[in-house]
Amino acid sequence: MGSQEVSASQDSWKGLRVTVAGLGVSGVSAARALAGLGAAVTVVDGGSGPALRARAAELAEAGIAVRLGDAETLPEGTGLVVTSPGWKPDSPLFAAAAAAGVDVIGDVEVAWRLRGPGAAPWLAVTGTNGKTTTTQMLASILRAGGLRTAAVGNIGTPIVDVVLEDRAAREARSAEGGERQEGDNAYDVLAVELSSYQLHWAPSLRAHSAAVLNLAPDHLDWHGSMEAYAADKGRIYEGNQVACVYNADATAKPSTEDLVREADVEEGCRAIGFTLAAPAPSQLGVVDGILVDRAFVPDRQKQAQELAEVSDVRPPAPHNIANALAAAALARAFGVEAAAVRDGLRAFSPDAHRIEHVADVAGVAYVDDSKATNTHAAQASLAAYESIVWIAGGLAKGATFDELVAASAKRLRGAVLIGADRALIREALARHAPQVPVVDLDRTDTGAMAEAVRRAARLAAPGDTVLMAPACASMDMFTNYNKRGDAFAEAVRELGASA
Numbered sequence: 001m002g003s004q005e006v007s008a009s010q011d012s013w014k015g016l017r018v019t020v021a022g023l024g025v026s027g028v029s030a031a032r033a034l035a036g037l038g039a040a041v042t043v044v045d046g047g048s049g050p051a052l053r054a055r056a057a058e059l060a061e062a063g064i065a066v067r068l069g070d071a072e073t074l075p076e077g078t079g080l081v082v083t084s085p086g087w088k089p090d091s092p093l094f095a096a097a098a099a100a101g102v103d104v105i106g107d108v109e110v111a112w113r114l115r116g117p118g119a120a121p122w123l124a125v126t127g128t129n130g131k132t133t134t135t136q137m138l139a140s141i142l143r144a145g146g147l148r149t150a151a152v153g154n155i156g157t158p159i160v161d162v163v164l165e166d167r168a169a170r171e172a173r174s175a176e177g178g179e180r181q182e183g184d185n186a187y188d189v190l191a192v193e194l195s196s197y198q199l200h201w202a203p204s205l206r207a208h209s210a211a212v213l214n215l216a217p218d219h220l221d222w223h224g225s226m227e228a229y230a231a232d233k234g235r236i237y238e239g240n241q242v243a244c245v246y247n248a249d250a251t252a253k254p255s256t257e258d259l260v261r262e263a264d265v266e267e268g269c270r271a272i273g274f275t276l277a278a279p280a281p282s283q284l285g286v287v288d289g290i291l292v293d294r295a296f297v298p299d300r301q302k303q304a305q306e307l308a309e310v311s312d313v314r315p316p317a318p319h320n321i322a323n324a325l326a327a328a329a330l331a332r333a334f335g336v337e338a339a340a341v342r343d344g345l346r347a348f349s350p351d352a353h354r355i356e357h358v359a360d361v362a363g364v365a366y367v368d369d370s371k372a373t374n375t376h377a378a379q380a381s382l383a384a385y386e387s388i389v390w391i392a393g394g395l396a397k398g399a400t401f402d403e404l405v406a407a408s409a410k411r412l413r414g415a416v417l418i419g420a421d422r423a424l425i426r427e428a429l430a431r432h433a434p435q436v437p438v439v440d441l442d443r444t445d446t447g448a449m450a451e452a453v454r455r456a457a458r459l460a461a462p463g464d465t466v467l468m469a470p471a472c473a474s475m476d477m478f479t480n481y482n483k484r485g486d487a488f489a490e491a492v493r494e495l496g497a498s499a
Contacts, residue, residue, distance in 0.1 A: 013038055015038060015040065016039045017040045017042070017075070017077045017080075018039045018041050018082055019043075019075050019080070019082070019093075020043045020044070020081075020082045020083075021071065021082065021083040021087050023047070023055050023056065024084050025158060026107040026160075027084045028043075029158035029160045030107045030158075030160050031043050032059075032062060033114070034082070034110070035064050036164075037114075042064075042067060043065070044068075044071050044093065045066070045067075046068075046071035048068040048069045056068060072093055073093070074097055074100060080103055081094065081097045081102055081103070082104075082106065082107065083104055083105070083106050083201055084107065085106060085107070086197055087197075089200065105201055105203070106202055107160055108198045108202040108205065109201055109205065111162075111163040112163075112204055115163055118170055118184070119170075119185070120185050120187040121190070122189075123138060123189060123191055123192065123207065123210070123330045124153075124205075124207040124211070124236050125191070126193070126194045126195065126210070126211070126213070127256075128213075128215055128216045128374065128376050129213070129214060129216070130213045130214065130322070130323045130326075131154065131213065132154070132371075133350055133354060134213060134324075134326050135192070135327075136350070136351070137327035138327040139191040140344040141328065141336060141341050141343075141344030142188075142191060142331055142334070142336060142340075142344070143347075144336075144341075145337060146340075147336070148185075148188045149187055149188060149189050149191055150190060150191070151191045152190055152191070154193040154194060154195045155193050162187070165187075166187050166190075169184060189208070191330075194236060197222065199235040200232045200235070205236070205238070206240070208240070208241050208242055209241070209242045209243035209244070209330050210330075211244075211245035211246070211330055212247070212256040212259055213247060213326055214250060214256065214376065215229075215233060215250065215259075216376035217229070217399070218374050230259065234262060234263060237259060237265060238263055238264055238265070239266060240265045241268075243272045243333035244263060245273075245274065245329045246259070247274060248279075249276055249322070257273070270282065272284070272329050272333065274322060275325075276318055276322060279292060284307070284325045285325065286310065286321065289310045289311070290306050291309070291310065291312075291324065291328065291341070292306055293305040293329075295332065296333070305338050307328055307338050307341040308328075308342040312345045315357075317355060317381070317384035318380070319384070320350075331344070351371075352368075352482070352485060353369065355367060355369045356369070356485070358488070358493075359496050361499050364457065364461070364462060364463075364464050365466070366453075367385070367467045367468070368489055369467065370481040371485075372471060373472065373481055374397070374472075377469070377471070378469040378470065382407075382411055382412075382467065383411075385467060387411065387465065388408075388413060388467050389456045389465070389466045389467070390416070390469065391415075391417075391453070391469075392415060392417055392418075392425050392468075392470050392472070393417045393419035393420075393425055393470055393471075394476055394484075395419065395420055395475055395476045396424050399424075400424070402432060404428070404471060405425070405433055409432050409436065412433055412436045413464055414438070415429060415437070416438075416441065416452045417440050418444070418448050418452050418470075418477070419444060419470070419472060419476050420444055420477075421476075423440075426440055439452075439456075441455070444477050450487070450490075450491040453491035453492055454491075468488045
């Protein structure tokens with residue numbers, strides 16, 4: 001047994017025994033795609049619940065084998081392992097693959113290898129926070145520029161499905177006997193969000209242009225260290241053709257600019273910074289409330305191109321303006337006109353649970369940022385408001401809260417703490433914001449959110465913002481951050497009805 005090389009050629013997949021790790025959305029997508037190319041696919045998953053059994057039955061009808069309850073043993077004859085993003089590198093299955101000389105790749109790597117000649121280029125986005133919003137902003141700008149695109153990767157339709165759709169459109173044109181022409185693709189360009197997990201398992205990815213929005217400690221239990229986490233994020237720059245977009249305001253080390261310096265890119269690829277200050281040459285930034293471009297103009301030393309107004313960004317919080325600048329930089333690297341940046345930002349609506357204004361009750365604004373599942377995201381959210389009653393807590397994932405609390409202390413009118421690791425936040429508040437009144441809710445059931453909102457309302461005064469930016473994961477109390485945000489919104493509606 002050993003690893004087998006695979007490429008866009010269907011022949012390289014025929015008869016190949018592929019083990020897919022994980023029966024989630026990306027695993028199912030990869031399994032179906034590879035089976036369609038003639039591979040002999042077995043999906044393994046350590047779970048065995050009703051939902052997994054139902055998916056297994058569906059795959060079995062398509063001739064795909066599924067093994068539930070054992071995700072450690074490598075199936076006999078495996079020539080390649082395709083992993084779902086969340087599986088840790090030290091998983092026993094991967095150790096068995098390494099011992100057998102079998103490669104492990106992710107679904108993004110599969111998609112990249114399946115692209116084939118003439119495929120739609122990728123504009124790629126990663127970072128600790130802001131990935132989804134920036135990728136969706138980028139897609140909106142590209143559409144405003146008249147380009148056919150999709151936001152894929154860590155969001156939306158599985159990337160393997162989109163790549164195969166794009167490939168099928170080209171192959172259909174070829175089957176008709178016509179010469180390849182512009183427009184044969186299903187997509188002109190793809191806006192691709194990539195997590196550190198996905199980048200870890202995508203060694204041959206080479207984007208047209210890419211951005212790392214920011215870096216802060218996250219998922220260290222998976223990567224093992226901050227250095228390993230940053231290295232996986234930095235993979236997104238490898239082989240870039242046109243632009244490596246970095247955060248010029250970053251001060252922590254390693255910075256995103258450091259990752260650009262370390263990357264091996266195509267000759268002529270440029271480093272493009274984005275900043276909330278006035279931009280230097282080869283940067284995008286902000287001048288007098290205007291987003292401006294000093295990177296993609298004829299004379300970068302003397303010229304700047306107006307792109308949009310800060311008010312075109314919704315919501316116009318500092319971290320979201322940074323997201324917009326990064327999206328604009330990637331779009332401009334692809335040749336999109338300045339007017340499309342403005343039009344795309346105006347047309348963009350952020351997803352739910354991302355600094356989402358829920359309601360005003362008795363002069364107090366209630367804002368849901370349940371997506372702020374780590375300290376870096378929560379700090380950005382807290383920086384957007386002046387006087388805050390903060391609802392926080394959940395699963396800390398090994399995080400510490402001193403830096404977050406110290407940076408936000410002057411903005412806090414009060415805090416209501418929920419969840420399994422709330423004591424860590426309470427202790428940080430005692431050290432760095434002892435003047436802030438704290439309500440510690442000693443319960444972890446889902447009904448705790450309604451009580452948290454009621455207690456926050458008592459601490460708030462007209463003009464304040466009650467901000468649910470937990471700085472923690474949700475799984476101690478909720479299925480996911482969406483359910484946590486829904487519970488907050490429902491509690492706010494109940495509060496408004498009783499006011």
